[in-house]
Amino acid sequence: MLQKSKLISICLGLYIVWCIPSATLAEKINIAVASNFAAAIKQLIEKFEKTSTHKIQVSFGSSGKLYAQINHGAPFHIFFSGDQTKPSLLAKNGLAIKSTQFTYALGQLVLWRAGNPSDNKPVNRKTLTSIKFNHLAIASPKFAPYGIAAMQVLKTLNITQKTTKKLVLGENINQTYHFVASGAAQYGLVAMSQMYKINPASYWEVDEDLYQPIKQDVILLQKAKKSKAALAFLKFIQHEDNLKLIEAFGYQSNLDKAPLVD
Amino acid sequence: MIFSDADLNAIWLTLKLATMVTFLLLLIGTPIAWWLSQTRSWLKAPLSAIFALPLILPPTVIGFYLLIAFAPEGPVGHLTSFFGLDSLVFSFWGLVFASCIYSMPFVVQPLQNAFETMGNRPLEVAASLRATPIDQFLSVVLPLCRSGFFTATILGFAHTVGEFGVVLMIGGNIEGETRVVSVQIYDHVEALEYSQAHYLSAAMLLFAFIILLSLYIFQNKKTSFGVRL
Incomplete structure (x- = not known):
């Protein structure tokens, strides 16, 4: 007891x-x-x-x-x-x-190309408007904020129609990043915040007048x-x-x- | 109509994908299951393990490896460009390929079970009656193992319809090409379109129930009539 x-x-x-x-x-x-x-x-x-x-x-x-x-x-x-x-x-x-x-x-949008930046042309506005790629990865424009902004960029540059068939959609911006990082899509419109370990030569900071903040x-x-x-x-x-x-x-x-x- | 055009597109695409995959898997899976049921080779255990892998691996693992393999610099990517074919990534045929891998055990295992239960005796009898191998397969194996084929078809089809993780990772969510029903539901939920998500989800639930119900009814009939296989 x-x-x-x-x-x-x-x-x-x-x-x-x-x-x-x-x-x-x-x-x-x-x-x-x-x-x-x-x-x-x-x-x-x-x-x-x-x-x-x-x-x-x-x-x-x-x-x-x-x-x-x-x-x-x-x-x-x-x-x-x-x-x-x-x-x-x-x-x-x-x-x-x-x-x-x-x-x-x-948030800020960048156009990013994976792979070795030294053996390629620079990434810039022309890269996007010349449309010399098979796949452009963006986040889903239906609900993802960076996807909505990406579509605004395409619209402002007047290339929505020409790129429709080349768009692949990530369910969020990290998956979009992964599509490009794996080499499956050549280019992607991703977030600047994902570029902190990436060589600046391989991406272009999309001009801010092309999309809503x-x-x-x-x-x-x-x-x-x-x-x-x-x-x-x-x-x-x-x-x-x-x-x-x-x-x-x-x-x-x-x-x-x-x-x-x- | 409670479904939008995009929903109907997704349903049509899903049925197309599942039909194609089931057809291909019956073609590929039958010889594999046959070999596994007959062989005494030491390779049987490791190969069985490989074909059963998708049962255990999370879809993220399969999706991750396939995405890398399909990329232009990946092994499958090299192969397709060597043969002058379109890249498999973000395409319907990429999904077909991935689903075949993913649904393989659901077709191979019922078939293998059926073949093993049948045993060699019926074939020996048929051979003694001078039936050719094709004849043996068509008039002995097929009818005796029809329950196994039925189960394999149903499970292969249903499992492909229910696939989500792999499709999300390698599909790229393209309408009419890779946006299947499971992904469409996910999109609706993400976009806060909950009523659309409800309709499609309920349809999927009903479909899954009917499929499984028909499977169990079929199997019950089989046993209650005392017919083996």
Whole structure:
């Protein structure tokens, strides 16, 4: 009997030692991130976790899939979308907090050719308009933000008709990248943020007047309303140094940010 | 009409793909299954393992390797350009090729089982009556193993219709060429067109149920009438 109560008190003691600090100090949050932002968010999280006791678990996917998951109760705290529509829709449906929505990055489109850049002609606007390729990979223009922008480029350059039969569609920008990287498609209109390890001679930064800016918004989800960690991370993203970091990954950062209140 | 033109295109393409693949697999799979059922070679185990691989490998593995193989610089890409053929990547024939690999075990295994259950005796009898090998196949093997052929046809067809991962990875989502029903559903979901996704998904569910129902009814009949094979 004595032993049993001793055991219980030990267990209780251990429970208090382990659980209380983690419950009060450090929080673990889940964030959903559009796949084009993968490389940047990994560095941002690494930097954030160095100065914070909070831990961040990240899930990547296309914005559409993540949106559907959130709509059906996925346990995310923050949603980094690849566009503006989906965060706005979530706010409208009461699943996210409108006042926390802001543009964390402006995506940029590049025309990329895989393979050895030295033994080929330079990649530029002419590469696209001369249409000397069998396949041009783009993200799906039906729902992927970079795919919509890619179609705008083709339309502005007046080559929509001529390229229709050559287009292959990736379900998101990472798959589009993979189509080109594997050599299956010679060219692709992909995200500048994917070019950080790529030789600049093998891609062309598409002129910005050829497509509407790809505004990517983030929003705090309703169930994370009281999460200190989630709010801390959003504030961290808005810090000037971190916006610079985002720019280094091939985005333009946008400064009309939402005033975040505790 | 609850289906859009794009949906109907996808349905038509899927049926075309599955029919083509089933036909080719019956042609290729029958000799393979026959050889596997008859041989005593040490190669039987490793070859059986190779043909059963798609049962276990995730579609991402098959899709990933095929994409690299089909690319102009890949082994299959070299082969097709050597023979002056169009590249297989992002094309209907690429899907046919991939589906044949992917659905192979669903055709080979029922056939092999049927051949093994039949045994050699009927063929020995037929041979003693001077039936030629073709005659033996047509008038002995086919009727005796018809249940195996039925199962192989149904499973090969159904499995090709249900394929998604590989198609997504090597198809490039081209309407009328590689955008099959499973990919079309995925597109609808991604584009938040949930009602369209519902219609197509329900159609697929109904199709799968009917296919499996007919298979089980057929197999039940067979046993209740006491007919072996």
